[in-house]
Structures are given as C-alpha cells and as structure tokens.
Amino acid sequence: xxxxxxxxxxxxxxxxxxxxxxxxxxxxxxxxxxxxxxxxxxxxxxxxxxxxxxxxxxxxxxxxxxxxxxxxxxxxxxxxxxxxxxxxxxxxxxxxxxxxxxxxxxxxxxxxxxxxxxxxxxxxxxxxxxxxxxxxxxxxxxxxxxxxxxxxxxxxxxxxxxxxxxxxxxxxxxxxxxxxxxxxxxxxxxxxxxxxxxxxxxxxxxxxxxxxxxxxxxxxxxxxxxxxxxxxxxxxxxxxxxxxxxxxxxxxxxxxxxxxxxxxxxxxxxxxxxxxxxxxxxxxxxxxxxxxxxxxxxxxxxxxxxxxxxxxxxxxxxxxxxxxxxxxxxxxxxxxxxxxxxxxxxxxxxxxxxxxxxxxxxxxxxxxxxxxxxxxxxxxxxxxxxxxxxxxxxxxxxxx
Numbered sequence: 001x002x003x004x005x006x007x008x009x010x011x012x013x014x015x016x017x018x019x020x021x022x023x024x025x026x027x028x029x030x031x032x033x034x035x036x037x038x039x040x041x042x043x044x045x046x047x048x049x050x051x052x053x054x055x056x057x058x059x060x061x062x063x064x065x066x067x068x069x070x071x072x073x074x075x076x077x078x079x080x081x082x083x084x085x086x087x088x089x090x091x092x093x094x095x096x097x098x099x100x101x102x103x104x105x106x107x108x109x110x111x112x113x114x115x116x117x118x119x120x121x122x123x124x125x126x127x128x129x130x131x132x133x134x135x136x137x138x139x140x141x142x143x144x145x146x147x148x149x150x151x152x153x154x155x156x157x158x159x160x161x162x163x164x165x166x167x168x169x170x171x172x173x174x175x176x177x178x179x180x181x182x183x184x185x186x187x188x189x190x191x192x193x194x195x196x197x198x199x200x201x202x203x204x205x206x207x208x209x210x211x212x213x214x215x216x217x218x219x220x221x222x223x224x225x226x227x228x229x230x231x232x233x234x235x236x237x238x239x240x241x242x243x244x245x246x247x248x249x250x251x252x253x254x255x256x257x258x259x260x261x262x263x264x265x266x267x268x269x270x271x272x273x274x275x276x277x278x279x280x281x282x283x284x285x286x287x288x289x290x291x292x293x294x295x296x297x298x299x300x301x302x303x304x305x306x307x308x309x310x311x312x313x314x315x316x317x318x319x320x321x322x323x324x325x326x327x328x329x330x331x332x333x334x335x336x337x338x339x340x341x342x343x344x345x346x347x348x349x350x351x352x353x354x355x356x357x358x359x360x361x362x363x364x365x366x367x368x369x370x371x372x373x374x375x376x377x378x379x380x381x382x383x384x385x386x387x388x389x390x391x392x393x394x395x396x397x398x399x400x
Contacts (some may be wrong), residue, residue: 029305080220
C-alpha cells in the first residue's frame, strides 16, 4: 500500500507539493471518493489522522442501499471476502416486549476491516494514503481573489511532529462530525441538535456473551434494544467479533462517564443479559451525533459523508449515506478540478438534497419516536399485526 507515514518519507520528494485532489478523512466516504477519482487518472492524496487498522464507533451494518453502491463501484466482492455476518432478522426489544421480524439481507462488517479494505482499494487505484496525519485547510490569503488562485493550501501535521504544506485544485472534506480540517475557515460551522444523543461502541469476543445471545447472533439476527435513556444494537461481525453500538442520552450518563454501565442498563431494561461493564477503557465515543452543517462546500472545497451533518442512524443508514455521497461527488469533483465555479457548489447541494438528505427524514422520525418507548411499542405492535406494513418498515430499515 502506498503509505507515507514516517519522517524520512514526509520530508522527501515522495510527497509532492501539488495535487489535483486532497481527500481529508479515510473513512468510508473518503476512501471511496479517493478511489473513484484516482480511477479517473487524477493525482489523489488521501489523508487520515488515525493510523490503520483502527476501530470506529459504528453499528457496522451495510444495508441494501450501501451494498448497491459498493456493487456499482466494483467493491462488493472484496468487501464480502472480509467474512462479515449476513443479517436476515431484526429483534426489536422494548422492555418486556420482544419482536422478531424477517428483513432484507444486510451485511455486518467491522469498520476496522472495512475501512482498511477501502483504503487498500484507493491505493491500488493510484491514490497515495498518508495516515497518522492531521490536515487543516488554510484560508485564502488577504486580498487574494478567486481568479488569482486555482488551488487550496492544506497544512499536514504528522503525528511524529513533522509538518508539510501541499496545494490541491480541489479539497474533498470527509473528516467526520467535527469538521476539524475546516477549523480555520470562518464560513464553516455546525449546529448541534439539543436533543442529540452521543454514540458509543465496543468490540467483544463471541465467547464473552451469554449462550442464548451467541446462538441468536450466529443465526444472523440484529438485536436492537430501546429505552428512555437510549438505544443499543448488537451484531456479529467478521473475525468472530461482536459489535455493540449505542446512542445514549447524555443526561443518563454518570459524572464518571462509564459507557458500559449505560449500555448495560439499556439491555437490562429490555431483559437481555449483556456483558458490557468490563473493559471501560475499551469503549469508543463520539461527540453529539445529530447536527447540521452550514455549508456543503466553498471555493475549491467539497464536503461529503458525516462532515455534511448527521442524523442518528438506526440500522445501516449512516454508512449508506456516506457511500451515496462519495459516489455522487465524482462528476462535481471532475468539474471542479477542471475549473471551479459557484454553479458546482449550487448543483452539489441540490444533488445532496435529492439523493442523500431526502433519505434521512424517515430516520429523523424513527429516532424521534425512540425517545418515547410507549409510542414506539404501539407502532411495533401495529407492525406486528399488519404484515404488509411490517414488510415496508423492514424494507426501509434495510435501505430497499
């Protein structure tokens, strides 16, 4: 893999100064966008603050919408080879009421494996992957007019303390919820929902779980538990590991911030025995999840993935939104590399509203309903009595 990660390489000619595209963030959206643009023959630098392989807070479910994008990008076979678990049933738990429904197939694969796989695909397509490096986009210099400069300057800060500057005709920002790479640009900011939950996640081995839970996971069941303090899901992924991911009301957390206690409480209230209290230092957490960005780009900058804003996902929506935005950005990126114009940004926003944002309204409604388990229980019982309605709900949950 073409990786620039140590002091000798970062100061050498292997890291050239000028790129057609710099992609910031090697999550799902960033890797796929880098790969697709590299396939077009552009010089692409993919920059990631963390070092791979690494886990990430995520439910790890790829629904049908996400799998379709991977298929169109010729990535599905290599993702399937990771050995993820096929999910065919949803077990919905609301305190003493448990519902188990068939659903269109989803694939559960750990982000540790998936992101590494997609980063490999990007480098095999010609992108250069620079990990362990934070990237910050510099503002245009005072008095610099748009027509005077066709590129953006990006500061690269390697985790060994070394620093470099590169320029790009286009910067693609896919660095997640906080948009840290845009911190120097006044035009970008995010509005966080006051009702937002935070995300937490931990990987366990299958042997650490109760035998009943083990059997259910091997059968391809995605288990979701809903309470007034948040909701949590558990699924078997690749390498025999179990992903536990939850969205938690910050008000329910103790001052010592012990995610394991909060997640265990959610499962306990729903009558599920889960070993979540051990290994508190192994839990990963996110900032507040639900937020909206003020902009989807700026001059020679296009934003995609979670950096666009986020809605708390329920099953596999988060990754499908990221994949969809990576696929859709390609024609706009190609045009921007050739010649930037304000129309590119206008049309990118329109496309996002039509292809990505409109798929989020149902998720907003669902996560809003989850705040009220009694109402959620009434909806679940109604779906349980009406097979056609239940089928439609499962199709939506699976991205069909």
